Structures are given as C-alpha cells and as structure tokens.
Amino acid sequence: MGTLGAVALAPDTYWVGALDPGLREFDIILKTANGTTYNSYCVRGSAGVAVIDTVKESHAGEFFTRLEQVARYDEITTIVLNHLEPDHTGALPELMRRAPQAKLYISGKAQLMLKALVKHDDLAYTIVNTGDHVDLGGRTLHFLNTPFLHWPDTQCTWLEQQGILFSGDVFGCHFCDSRLFNGQVGDFRFSFEYYYAHIMRPFREHVLDALELIEPLPLSLIAPAHGPILRDAPRSYVQRYRQLASPLLHNEIGKDNKSLLVFYISSYGNTARMAEAVREGAETVNGVRVSLYDLQGGGNLPFVDLIEEADGLAFGSPTINGDAVKPIWDLLSSLAVINVRDKLGAAFGSYGWSGEAIHMIEDRLRGLKLRVPIKGVRARLIPTDDELESCRNLGKQLALHLTGNIEHRVIAMSELMNQEQNHA
Amino acid sequence: MPKANVTFEKLGTTVTVPAGTRLIEISEKVGASITYGCREGECGTCMMRIVSGMENMSERSVLEEKVLQENMAGRNHRLACQAQVLGGDIVVKA
Numbered sequence: 001m002g003t004l005g006a007v008a009l010a011p012d013t014y015w016v017g018a019l020d021p022g023l024r025e026f027d028i029i030l031k032t033a034n035g036t037t038y039n040s041y042c043v044r045g046s047a048g049v050a051v052i053d054t055v056k057e058s059h060a061g062e063f064f065t066r067l068e069q070v071a072r073y074d075e076i077t078t079i080v081l082n083h084l085e086p087d088h089t090g091a092l093p094e095l096m097r098r099a100p101q102a103k104l105y106i107s108g109k110a111q112l113m114l115k116a117l118v119k120h121d122d123l124a125y126t127i128v129n130t131g132d133h134v135d136l137g138g139r140t141l142h143f144l145n146t147p148f149l150h151w152p153d154t155q156c157t158w159l160e161q162q163g164i165l166f167s168g169d170v171f172g173c174h175f176c177d178s179r180l181f182n183g184q185v186g187d188f189r190f191s192f193e194y195y196y197a198h199i200m201r202p203f204r205e206h207v208l209d210a211l212e213l214i215e216p217l218p219l220s221l222i223a224p225a226h227g228p229i230l231r232d233a234p235r236s237y238v239q240r241y242r243q244l245a246s247p248l249l250h251n252e253i254g255k256d257n258k259s260l261l262v263f264y265i266s267s268y269g270n271t272a273r274m275a276e277a278v279r280e281g282a283e284t285v286n287g288v289r290v291s292l293y294d295l296q297g298g299g300n301l302p303f304v305d306l307i308e309e310a311d312g313l314a315f316g317s318p319t320i321n322g323d324a325v326k327p328i329w330d331l332l333s334s335l336a337v338i339n340v341r342d343k344l345g346a347a348f349g350s351y352g353w354s355g356e357a358i359h360m361i362e363d364r365l366r367g368l369k370l371r372v373p374i375k376g377v378r379a380r381l382i383p384t385d386d387e388l389e390s391c392r393n394l395g396k397q398l399a400l401h402l403t404g405n406i407e408h409r410v411i412a413m414s415e416l417m418n419q420e421q422n423h424a
Numbered sequence: 425m426p427k428a429n430v431t432f433e434k435l436g437t438t439v440t441v442p443a444g445t446r447l448i449e450i451s452e453k454v455g456a457s458i459t460y461g462c463r464e465g466e467c468g469t470c471m472m473r474i475v476s477g478m479e480n481m482s483e484r485s486v487l488e489e490k491v492l493q494e495n496m497a498g499r500n501h502r503l504a505c506q507a508q509v510l511g512g513d514i515v516v517k518a
Binding site (some may be wrong): 373 | 429434435436437438439440441442445449450452453454455456457459494495496
C-alpha cells in the first residue's frame with residue numbers, strides 16, 4: 001500500500017490521502033475490521049491549486065508524498081477544511097508551514113477548533129457559507145454549510161465542473177482498501193451502514209437539512225473523508241442516507257397523537273405495579289399512545305429505535321445498593337446514537353432502604369437534554385394505594401404535557417427547593 | 425427582597441425567584457432541558473434563548489460576551505450559567 005501514489009478522480013483532481021489498514025478501533029467508539037482511510041484531495045485549476053482536508057498526523061508523511069506528486073507547495077492557493085477533527089487536520093500545521101501563502105476556508109463554527117489546533121497569533125482564514133465559492137481558474141469550489149454532520153463545524157465542498165462532492169465525513173465509513181473506488185474495493189456495505197448508525201444518526205434532522213442541499217446536485221462522484229470513493233452510482237448513497245434519516249418505524253398513530261413509552265424492571269413486582277399505574281394514568285388522556293415494556297424481556301436495540309420516535313419516556317427502577325439497576329443504565333447509555341433532546345422524561349420505582357435510583361435517573365435524563373418537569377414517584381417496597389394513585393397522576397401529568405394540555409404552573413423557588421429536599 | 429418571574433416556555437412553568445438568582449439554578453430545579461457543561465461560562469453548552477425580558481437580566485460579562493460571540497449567538501442569547509435575573513418578568517425558550 002505504501003507504493004500507492006496520488007490517484008486521479010477526474011482530470012486535475014486527485015486523491016492524496018492516507019491508508020491506515022492497521023486501525024481496529026476508531027475514537028474508542030467504532031470498530032473496524034480492516035482499518036480506515038484519511039481521504040484528502042487536491043484540485044488543480046489554471047489559477048490555483050486547492051487541498052481539501054488533510055490526514056491524521058501519524059500519516060502525514062504519506063499524504064505529503066502523494067501531494068508532492070501532483071502539486072508544488074508554492075502552487076497551493078487554497079486549503080479547504082470540511083471538518084476539523086484531528087484525523088483530518090493532523091497534517092494541517094505542517095501543510096501551512098510548507099504552503100504559507102495558501103488561504104484557509106472554513107465554516108463559521110470551525111473557528112474555535114481551528115484556533116485550538118493551530119496556535120498562531122496571526123492566524124488568517126476565510127469563513128464560508130452556502131452560496132460562497134472559490135475560483136481556481138476553470139475549477140470552482142462551492143461551499144455547502146452542513147453543520148452537525150457530525151460536528152458543528154462540518155461542511156461539504158462541491159466541485160462544479162466535475163460534479164464532485166467532497167463530503168467530509170458524510171457518506172464516509174471506516175474501510176480501508178487501496179483500490180479506493182467503490183466499484184473496486186471489497187464489500188463495504190456494512191461499514192457504510194455502521195458508520196451512519198454511530199456517527200450520523202444522532203443528527204438525523206441535520207442530515208435531512210444537508211440532503212436538501214446535496215440532492216439537487218448533478219453528482220458524478222462523492223469523495224468522502226473516510227473509506228471508499230463513491231464513483232459508481234453515487235446518487236444511491238444519497239438515497240440511502242435519505243432512507244436512513246427517515247423514521248425507521250412506520251408511524252401508525254398519526255402526527256397529532258403522542259407516544260409515551262414506559263420502561264421498567266422489577267425484582268418483586270412492586271415497580272411493575274407502579275409502571276402499570278403510570279400507564280393507567282396516561283391512558284386517561286386522549287391523544288397519547290402508551291406502551292409498557294419490561295426491560296427483562298427485551299434487548300436495547302429495538303428500544304432505542306422506539307425511543308427515537310417517542311415523545312415521552314418514563315423509567316421505573318428499583319434501588320439496589322443505592323443505584324438504579326444495570327438494565328436501566330444500559331438502555332440510557334445506548335441513547336447516545338439518537339437525538340432525545342426535548343423529549344419528556346420521568347422516573348419512578350420501589351425501594352427498600354434509600355431509593356436513590358429515581359433521582360439518579362432524573363439527573364441522567366436531564367443530562368441527555370430531556371425535559372423532566374414532574375418529580376418522580378418513589379414507594380417503599382409495596383406501593384400503597386396512595387402511592388399507586390401518585391403513579392397514575394404521574395402518568396396523567398406526562399400525557400397532559402405531551403398533548404399540550406398542562407395547566408401553566410407557577411411555583412416559588414423556595415417551594416422547588418423544598419420539593420428537592422423532600423425528594424432526596 | 426426583590427423578586428423575578430422566570431417562565432420556561434416549553435415547560436409551561438413560571439418560577440418566582442429572588443433577584444440575583446442565576447438561570448442555571450432555576451432551570452435545574454424546575455427540570456428544564458438546558459444542558460450544562462463547564463458551568464463556568466467557558467464552554468457555551470448552556471447557551472439559551474431569552475424570548476422576552478432581556479432588560480431584566482444582568483449585563484453580559486466580558487467572558488460571556490466572548491463565548492457568545494465565538495458561538496455566533498444572537499443578541500437574545502445568554503449563557504444560563506452566567507446570566508442572573510434582576511427582577512420583573514423573563515421568558516426563556518426551554
């Protein structure tokens with residue numbers, strides 16, 4: 001693989017990236033069975049040369065060797081950074097040293113990261129947005145602002161004359177094959193799906209926004225920052241992103257109805273009884289579909305899919321050794337791959353001695369950016385009729401919140417603090 | 425002691441608080457979906473939108489101004505961990 005030179009994608013446009021076939025784990029969270037690539041590209045125009053993204057610092061040598069095969073450093077007028085994560089900017093400081101005349105083009109949100117990566121006092125750069133372009137002479141780079149795919153800074157760059165989209169991490173995957181092009185490399189379908197599921201899925205709404213910009217483009221090739229270059233049927237990958245970003249489950253209940261999921265786990269049936277009461281209370285409100293799930297009877301993956309589509313979530317856990325139980329934490333820690341911001345959340349559960357689980361779950365839900373407006377219900381061992389009534393009320397209040405029928409509440413700060421003390 | 429009324433729009437809740445309270449204290453107690461990072465005004469995580477009543481909030485400090493600018497915030501944005509309520513009515517988008 002070390003002998004692979006710069007590879008032409010089209011006349012005057014080259015892949016000058018690096019191969020990392022030995023990598024097995026990317027950024028702790030992603031596995032890869034055959035490594036990854038850090039794709040960098042070089043575009044030559046009659047009036048200038050652009051480098052689009054760089055590579056991880058450890059692979060800078062390969063990158064510079066390939067770049068030198070297609071351009072001299074003093075020819076480089078333009079450096080475009082579609083995404084500033086270190087695997088794409090590791091070689092940037094050295095590239096800036098070798099081509100000091102080159103102008104940097106970044107998205108507005110990339111400024112913070114750029115300043116953190118390149119500690120120059122007189123760092124110069126140009127902020128670009130959708131509609132902005134750079135003319136290299138017969139080759140025009142247009143910028144598409146596509147934030148949160150998967151960082152706030154991300155953008156795509158469109159080479160108009162050749163119909164090439166330099167897409168950054170979008171449409172990328174961790175798959176290393178020196179044959180580079182999708183029609184020639186091994187089967188990377190799983191890697192493509194896996195990458196989407198872990199990197200892009202939490203930002204589904206932003207994917208849909210980006211697709212609005214990308215779909216109208218007359219694409220001949222997609223050049224992502226990782227994995228195979230998509231030369232054969234590039235549009236099919238755009239279509240796949242559209243499918244993946246659309247709701248995974250058919251919405252049976254209609255847009256006007258809300259979905260409340262009640263998850264519980266119970267050692268002696270007490271938390272289960274409370275869960276049923278939460279459901280009963282919620283079901284008294286029209287326009288809410290309530291579903292009850294025992295975590296002992298299901299894996300996290302289908303629940304994550306359900307949660308992605310739900311409007312409200314309630315979690316019931318006993319307290320064991322001062323903590324909520326592991327299946328609850330397993331499920332809550334699986335939610336990093338979806339967006340749960342602003343969903344409604346609540347907790348309840350039975351306990352023996354201390355009952356910390358409810359507060360801990362509520363804190364976690366807030367940490368996940370859910371709204372947790374209603375204090376959870378705790379019951380010591382077997383819930384009394386009053387406590388079950390509190391659970392019914394919790395369910396009803398959640399349903400009223402979901403349907404927008406909650407009465408506006410006015411409360412004094414001192415009362416909130418008292419509630420918290422009583423709760424602890 | 426002067427009071428202020430802070431309404432969390434999405435939550436449908438108004439909290440009456442003593443003047444000088446930081447938004448972070450109120451939003452955490454009431455369960456609003458404002459996320460916090462450093463809690464020291466540096467990371468910008470708790471940036472939130474004031475719907476009305478900005479005149480009833482403390483002035484932006486130099487640090488808050490810098491972080492808001494870096495995050496390209498509009499004039500109606502504040503950092504919940506820095507902004508204090510001074511009195512009157514304030515409505516926030518949370």
